Amino acid sequence: MLVKSQVKYIQSLGHKKFRDAAGVFVAEGSKIVQELLSYPPVSLAELYATREWLLENENRFPAAKNKVAVEAHELERISFLSTPGQVLAVFRKPVFSDITKQPGITLLLDEIQDPGNLGTIIRTADWFGVRRIICSPGTADAFNPKVVQATMGSIARVEVLYGDLKEYMAGHPGIPSYAATLDGEDLVHMLRVPEALILIGNESRGIHKSLASLASHRIRIPRKGAAESLNAAVAAGIVLSLIQKD
Amino acid sequence: MLVKSQVKYIQSLGHKKFRDAAGVFVAEGSKIVQELLSYPPVSLAELYATREWLLENENRFPAAKNKVAVEAHELERISFLSTPGQVLAVFRKPVFSDITKQPGITLLLDEIQDPGNLGTIIRTADWFGVRRIICSPGTADAFNPKVVQATMGSIARVEVLYGDLKEYMAGHPGIPSYAATLDGEDLVHMLRVPEALILIGNESRGIHKSLASLASHRIRIPRKGAAESLNAAVAAGIVLSLIQKD
Numbered sequence: 001m002l003v004k005s006q007v008k009y010i011q012s013l014g015h016k017k018f019r020d021a022a023g024v025f026v027a028e029g030s031k032i033v034q035e036l037l038s039y040p041p042v043s044l045a046e047l048y049a050t051r052e053w054l055l056e057n058e059n060r061f062p063a064a065k066n067k068v069a070v071e072a073h074e075l076e077r078i079s080f081l082s083t084p085g086q087v088l089a090v091f092r093k094p095v096f097s098d099i100t101k102q103p104g105i106t107l108l109l110d111e112i113q114d115p116g117n118l119g120t121i122i123r124t125a126d127w128f129g130v131r132r133i134i135c136s137p138g139t140a141d142a143f144n145p146k147v148v149q150a151t152m153g154s155i156a157r158v159e160v161l162y163g164d165l166k167e168y169m170a171g172h173p174g175i176p177s178y179a180a181t182l183d184g185e186d187l188v189h190m191l192r193v194p195e196a197l198i199l200i201g202n203e204s205r206g207i208h209k210s211l212a213s214l215a216s217h218r219i220r221i222p223r224k225g226a227a228e229s230l231n232a233a234v235a236a237g238i239v240l241s242l243i244q245k246d
Numbered sequence: 247m248l249v250k251s252q253v254k255y256i257q258s259l260g261h262k263k264f265r266d267a268a269g270v271f272v273a274e275g276s277k278i279v280q281e282l283l284s285y286p287p288v289s290l291a292e293l294y295a296t297r298e299w300l301l302e303n304e305n306r307f308p309a310a311k312n313k314v315a316v317e318a319h320e321l322e323r324i325s326f327l328s329t330p331g332q333v334l335a336v337f338r339k340p341v342f343s344d345i346t347k348q349p350g351i352t353l354l355l356d357e358i359q360d361p362g363n364l365g366t367i368i369r370t371a372d373w374f375g376v377r378r379i380i381c382s383p384g385t386a387d388a389f390n391p392k393v394v395q396a397t398m399g400s401i402a403r404v405e406v407l408y409g410d411l412k413e414y415m416a417g418h419p420g421i422p423s424y425a426a427t428l429d430g431e432d433l434v435h436m437l438r439v440p441e442a443l444i445l446i447g448n449e450s451r452g453i454h455k456s457l458a459s460l461a462s463h464r465i466r467i468p469r470k471g472a473a474e475s476l477n478a479a480v481a482a483g484i485v486l487s488l489i490q491k492d
Contacts, residue, residue: 035474116362120477129470154473224375224490227400228281230483231366237480238487244470 035153041094119150126154184218271389281399287340365396372400430464
């Protein structure tokens with residue numbers, strides 16, 4: 001059974017400041033929770049699930065003390081989804097080893113504001129083996145419940161950091177950087193490099209001009225039709241599918 | 247001012263059966279409405295906007311009889327968005343000329359259920375000059391307000407039809423067909439063909455086996471990392487970016 005203080009605590013985790021203070025985030029639904037339970041960088045803080053779910057999944061989590069059996073109607077009270085699943089888990093934020101600091105592709109996101117877009121970008125990065133994403137301060141919070149759901153578990157495998165993108169670029173001179181724009185060079189000419197920074201901009205405004213001008217290359221995904229722009233996650237996927245070494 | 251019957255009518259357009267009966271759909275927000283007003287395949291049925299918006303945009307629509315000045319709080323009553331804009335328009339569904347029947351790339355969508363995903367796929371198709379999408383009956387309705395918003399206006403330029411995908415493939419023999427799967431051939435080997443069918447499947451289940459087996463080629467986007475799958479719109483964008491002739 002859920003007590004009132006638990007309900008209030010979980011609801012508070014919808015807000016960044018409470019997530020940051022507690023160092024945790026929420027994930028919901030059997031598939032994501034099962035996946036996160038199997039990745040060491042995140043660890044389980046608390047788990048709220050129906051009796052059936054706990055029975056079916058008891059071999060997945062050793063610690064018995066932090067699981068609470070709840071009724072479906074109780075899950076509705078704490079869920080951030082319009083259609084709650086059978087389980088809601090609170091995880092401690094991932095702590096990444098130094099592997100994410102090795103050379104590789106780093107995505108730089110300039111004010112991606114839509115949580116679904118950010119989550120899909122994290123998931124796409126994970127598919128292509130990108131371990132590191134640097135977000136401008138105006139980007140959505142990666143541990144927002146909507147972002148976590150859209151990552152489909154990839155939040156445990158990609159390190160997402162926040163900071164000034166210009167400073168990050170200045171701190172990594174010599175690494176080729178590619179700004180995805182509407183007017184650069186056709187990206188089929190992009191080099192397959194093992195190490196690079198890729199800048200993806202806000203969908204309405206694109207990449208801030210002063211930031212794009214710092215990139216060593218401007219690239220563009222050739223438009224054959226009439227749409228004004230591409231979705232930021234789709235653009236990131238296309239660039240990542242082409243830049244990696246075969 | 248809005249009368250009660252108008253409010254009820256617009257709210258009814260959230261449901262497919264009422265959209266189908268009236269042959270119309272809803273678009274909201276200045277950017278999309280302005281774009282749709284400039285594309286002949288769709289025509290304006292009714293427009294509800296604030297006085298300021300009507301004044302700023304009066305040169306965009308000739309017909310005076312079907313516009314209604316409303317207050318911001320009235321827009322909130324009819325809007326399908328969580329943050330209503332300054333304008334909501336009802337458009338007649340697009341009627342496409344035979345240009346969409348010319349040879350080209352056709353996307354076949356097997357049960358894409360998420361409205362945002364479908365809208366993003368339509369927008370991505372438009373970017374790459376794809377004029378035709380065939381959806382299985384289990385796919386979301388292209389004129390669902392959430393889909394329309396995610397298309398960013400591309401709904402006026404891409405013909406979206408619904409029908410049995412196996413029948414469609416059987417009716418188009420000789421055209422190469424590519425099923426995007428997790429176990430096909432690396433898509434970098436995909437031919438740049440001027441005419442093809444591209445199958446994209448439901449994110450959880452992929453393409454139905456019996457449908458994928460009808461495709462002349464199975465392709466896969468190589469995975470370098472650990473994500474279990476790619477978002478369907480991202481996958482569609484990557485395939486479209488590679489299949490088209492340069």
